[in-house]
Amino acid sequence: MKIQLPVKGFSQYDAAVDAKFQASACGPVTVYVLLNYLIPDKHAYMPNELYKNLKGTRIGLFTYRFIKYLRKMLGTSWTIDKCSVDEAIEELRQGRPVALKFDKYFTFQWRKTFSFSYHWVPLIGFEQTSSGLFLIVHDNGGRNRASTIRKIKYELNAPILTFVKMVPPQVT
Numbered sequence: 001m002k003i004q005l006p007v008k009g010f011s012q013y014d015a016a017v018d019a020k021f022q023a024s025a026c027g028p029v030t031v032y033v034l035l036n037y038l039i040p041d042k043h044a045y046m047p048n049e050l051y052k053n054l055k056g057t058r059i060g061l062f063t064y065r066f067i068k069y070l071r072k073m074l075g076t077s078w079t080i081d082k083c084s085v086d087e088a089i090e091e092l093r094q095g096r097p098v099a100l101k102f103d104k105y106f107t108f109q110w111r112k113t114f115s116f117s118y119h120w121v122p123l124i125g126f127e128q129t130s131s132g133l134f135l136i137v138h139d140n141g142g143r144n145r146a147s148t149i150r151k152i153k154y155e156l157n158a159p160i161l162t163f164v165k166m167v168p169p170q171v172t
Helices: 026-038 047-053 063-074 085-093 154-160
Strands: 002-004 079-083 098-103 118-129 132-138 149-153 161-167
Touching: 026 047, 026 063, 026 098, 026 118, 026 161, 047 063, 063 079, 063 098, 063 161, 079 085, 085 098, 085 118, 085 161, 098 154, 132 154, 149 154, 154 161
Parallel strands: none
Antiparallel strands: 002 118, 079 161, 098 118, 098 161, 118 132, 132 149
C-alpha cells in the first residue's frame, strides 16, 4: 500500500529564509510547508517569522518548543501533539501530513548511521512493501537545491524518530 500527499516542498536555503537562519531552519520550514498544505488560504506565517515565534536556535528546534509555541500561535482549537508511527500513518490516510524529526544526538545514537542526523522534515506519505515500511518525506532542500521527495526506510531510522501531528480545528 502506498499513500503520497501532493504537498509542495520548500527549501530551508531559499532566498526568502534569512541567511543566518538557513542552517537550522528545517523545523520552521517544515511547519511552513505543513500549514501551506493544511490551510493554504488562511496561513500567513513565513519561515523567518516561524523561526522566531517557535524559538528556533542555531542547533535546531527542540520538539517541546515546536509543540508549545505552535500551540500558542495556532490556538487551542488545533491538536498539536507527538504521536506514534501508527498514528502518523493514520494522519496520512486522513489526508494530513505530519512533522517528522530525526535526532541521533539527543537520543544518544552517535555512532549509528541514519538518513539524517538532526533534521525536521514534512512526512507526506508512506509505502508498505515486502521489504518493510518506507516513509516519504520532503527533505527541505540544500544549498542551491530545491526540496526533493525521498523514501526513507522506517526500520533503519526508528530509534531516532519523533512524529508530531498537526490537526486543524474543523477535523478534531
